[in-house]
Amino acid sequence: MDFSSFLTSLGTSLVIFLVLMCLFVWLSRKPGNNVVYYPNRILKGLDAHEGLSGVRNPFAWMREALSSTEEDVISMSGVDSAVYFVFLSTVLGILVLAGLVLLPILLPVAVTDHAVISDNTTSNGTFSDLDRLSMGHVEEKSPRLWAFVIATYWVSLVAYYLLWKAYKHVSDLRAAALMSPEVRAEQFTVLVRDIPPTPEGQSRKEQIDSYFKTIYPEAFYRSMVVTDNKEVNKIYEELEGCKKKLAHAEAVYAQSKQAGKPEGMRPTNRTGFLGLFGNKVDSIEYYTKKINELTPKLEAEQKVTLREKQQGSALVFFTSRVTAASAAVSLHARMVDTWTVMDAPEPRQLIWPNLPKNFYDRLIRQYVIYVIVFLTIVFFMIPIGLISAFTTLPNLRKLLPFLKAVVDQDVIKTVLEAYLPQIALIVFLALLPKFLLFLSKAEGIPSESHAIRAASGKYFYFIVLNVFIGVSVGGFIFSKIKTIEKDPSSIVDLLATSLPENATFFLTFVALKFFVGYGLELSRIVPLIIFHIKRKYLCKTEAELKEAWVPGDLGYGTRVPGDMLIVTIVFCYSVIAPIIIPFGVVYFGLGWLILRNQVLKVYVPSYESYGRMWPHIHTRILASLLLFQVTMLGYFGVKKFYYTPILIPLPIMSLIFAFICSKKFYRFFQATALEVACRELKEIPNMELVFRSFIPPSLSAGKSDDDQFEDALSQVSRTGSFV
């Protein structure tokens, strides 16, 4: 890619961004769009604009985002969102501090060197101005390389310092949230798995109750046996679907009455597959009949489920936070594979079908899935490599000669050259996260947030290995495959030599991601269009309308690995081609600004894990840093710099830093510290409410008395303090 196509790409991206910005400012003023641009505020019961000054000012959203505090974020969107901003601002801080030193020092040092420009320091054989600004422009063995050594150290030290501060800060945020005087159901609950078979003459409930009552005679409240809800969920969903369709049909009927005919037109539907085949019936009658059929069926199934489908797993409730926190980490049974206890996640993020999974089942699943993920990561390298080899224009022309006429036109050529590889990459990557989340859930993880963390971790390794190393080493690797076979450690050298050649590719990639990506994010064009289509043609009832605009959550599962890829790219290039740093700063600065707006006004968190995401993020930032340090070691080697070993302490320091951080902070993110849990509560917790919040809707629906729970859900313990 030459310099002009780089500028074209940058220019186009900027134009798209500006257009999307204008669209946002224009569209978000229309009150009809409030539900798209302010759904979080609306769901929280706030007025879309109330308290937000000057809707007239097109840049008001920026001021609001900048002036919002961390407490605002926590109160509007929870600790997890606040932690995400800690991540953004930490990376931003590292890049700004790195840039302040690196740009004024390294650029002049590189530009003024008079190295012989050999072919391998330029991209695709064409020399561009960008390459003059990079370390590739510095002569081999030159003493100027000392500046780059110092820069490597500077970036690392700044990263350590800010990461340490961030970890401490996140730990504070987590502690503050956990010690809040609010009663939170999950803080009184533990999840018990691998309960051994019931002894003769005891019900499951009695077994569990007597077990925990013996150990915690005072703090035990009651227990809830986990049941196999597959069948009851199916009926419940069918019933709910019918209720929605009935409401829809009634709304359509009412509408038709208003629209001219006073007797109205009764809506009809077909009973067969997808409503396309079968007999035509009157919808209102049909659904009413169906609801009447399903309701007793659901009740019967609820009873059967509670009585006969009990599994070897339970939720146990305690009257004290300290006991629950301490029980979650204690060893209860002598055989570690029975009565395993862990802290319960929030009711809304429990993955019920995973709860009764057996200890060894989980263990085996975990390893099988590690193998599958490993294979996926390794064998996806081949298609990515092919894509990056294909999607250079000369290749395309050679391989698909019929495209020649199109491709040779100057404008198309430039655009294609600028975007083709990136778009291929982005589309390709969009397919994966769902698959990884599916795999993570199949591991038997009991909570949604944990599954998302696990998926996100897998995605990170995938993305870094395949995109970054894959594209960098990409075409190169095939020609050098012999060298690697002989000496596997040469892959570091290979990475080091191929990095500078791909600098412009990644500059464009980062720019595309922030301009177009964040432009789309802010303007919410796609959800807006979908919402308006739905409102016009599909939604008849209030509930349907709400369903159409409910915004979903921030999507950490894919967002964090995506950001981490940028972190990796920018870290690795920060010294080799420091010109990438401003791009990184813009990415994370713009990201912070736009997502602040989105978090405060748009997205609704679907769970709260009190910042458990952070250790994952922290480890992965450090992994990027380590990759950067190892790459630099390799690259200084390629530059035949005599003092290269001076960089060896860096990776060791990173490992020690990671070790100390995990020793000092990590356990608090796995468990609740008792000094935090023992803070006083605002009120004596209503244990009945705590208990009820964990009953899945399919089991609680249609009943107000709890006679039916007596089999699987134990009664209030009479010895407890809450009689």
Add this chain to the structure above:
Amino acid sequence: MDFSSFLTSLGTSLVIFLVLMCLFVWLSRKPGNNVVYYPNRILKGLDAHEGLSGVRNPFAWMREALSSTEEDVISMSGVDSAVYFVFLSTVLGILVLAGLVLLPILLPVAVTDHAVISDNTTSNGTFSDLDRLSMGHVEEKSPRLWAFVIATYWVSLVAYYLLWKAYKHVSDLRAAALMSPEVRAEQFTVLVRDIPPTPEGQSRKEQIDSYFKTIYPEAFYRSMVVTDNKEVNKIYEELEGCKKKLAHAEAVYAQSKQAGKPEGMRPTNRTGFLGLFGNKVDSIEYYTKKINELTPKLEAEQKVTLREKQQGSALVFFTSRVTAASAAVSLHARMVDTWTVMDAPEPRQLIWPNLPKNFYDRLIRQYVIYVIVFLTIVFFMIPIGLISAFTTLPNLRKLLPFLKAVVDQDVIKTVLEAYLPQIALIVFLALLPKFLLFLSKAEGIPSESHAIRAASGKYFYFIVLNVFIGVSVGGFIFSKIKTIEKDPSSIVDLLATSLPENATFFLTFVALKFFVGYGLELSRIVPLIIFHIKRKYLCKTEAELKEAWVPGDLGYGTRVPGDMLIVTIVFCYSVIAPIIIPFGVVYFGLGWLILRNQVLKVYVPSYESYGRMWPHIHTRILASLLLFQVTMLGYFGVKKFYYTPILIPLPIMSLIFAFICSKKFYRFFQATALEVACRELKEIPNMELVFRSFIPPSLSAGKSDDDQFEDALSQVSRTGSFV
């Protein structure tokens, strides 16, 4: 070593053993020796022979050992000793079951093969009958090797089965001991370390009490701040020494009165270095004066210690076992490097100077010591290699020609050939354990039993790597050093080829160990002689006499690694030279019998860790098994057996077995399961006694009131249930 010298060695060992046996039978009948042969019974307040039938019968001890039950062992010597017998009987079981199948099958298969006997299948170039019984006698690629493949599988499967049963059994023993209704001080106590600096205006005691009272308002009893007792210990020991010497002097004086002179002869001593220099003074006056001086000094120092030498560590007492067990594993502080809590060891095995060691201090010490141990293990290989190269007779003759005259005499030659290498080895190995125990204590481990486990683990690796691999590969390695440099994995082949050559060496080694080692063990010749010398010339008072015969404990720290070496040797040779199996059976059978006697009658356990030793033993038996399997893989390769890969599943199975065992059982050996701790107690625990048992003697001496404790040792909490 040829066959005749092997038989000589065996014969001599047997004779020594028989002589020692007779000595034991003869000496143990004399009532004057009861304190040497029955000290454990005497200390337990039992009569030496009471309840033990027929002292007249010289083999009564065997019957008693055989008829004793596991409960006898536990009641006389604790769970740790019982676990040691589980180890012995498990290995014995494995070897018996292996021998029953291997001996009748493999020996005929090997003997009847008509392989060409090449030089490298014999020891030192001389062909012996023993070699015909080994796998080395089977032709390369022969289908007879199938029998050896099956044998390898049989040994492994038997080992898995018995190890699994043993782990379960030990887990039961541990549970039974921990759920005993006896009040055991350590079950109510946790050890708190890394307490952060005291906040302004609070004493250390207040800080600790308020911290734990907030978290455990009901179960917290009181706390004891750990102090720096170095100074007070020194004074206390001096005082105790003076008291002993005074008693001694008084006894001497009284004796001299009886012996003729009615006025007696007042004993004197010199005040200078070691009592050899300085002024001569009257002992009774001198020590009385010194005691009078030291007593107030001790009291003053006690006060100073309790008030001013408080450290950032404490023992915290709870009124409930469940709370203590649960607190020991719970996370208390947000920062994991502060307020670290663990279960307290027994008072007698607390290593006080290690308690206040800082979190990072411990961490760094641990890694530094790993490095030191690693270096020790690696660089001791050189001396061991030299010893084994030196101590063959031809070498001795060559290198030390002046020995030629002695060495060439037939008797001396045979004896030297038989014993020299083994004795060199045994002496050499005797030097190490103390050093390793010192290193383990320097890691900052808070309990004696844990330090011994750690030392024992280090010693195992040392012993296996150096003795077994060192001797096996020994001389060989120097000639082949080039091969290893080229291809490090060839060390397995090397081990495999050199193993059969050393079979007779190890046969002799095992025989020497059990005949001479266990003979000395049973007859207790050395302690007996020392005791009689001391009684005659040194001991004047009862206390001194008791000190002279107190037997010490079983010495797991060196005993277990020593046994493990035999396990490793026998496992590795079990298929290659099955003739070793009977030797192993005798070693562990005789060991079981003799140690059963020693444990019931002689040794007094110095601590109780409720079987925590077992996971270490288990892992190391598995490590030996793994070494055996890998060696067999290599040896079948050397035999050019076409189906060698059929053995590959074995090491994988071992790793999976180890993984599952550790998942299922291990955590219960690290922590007390709550279902065990919640068993009811015989009586309401007397918390004051529990608390007092942890006060070190140097601090509690000379005081009956506890005014002095009010600074470092908190008062009874008024909110608790023990006012």
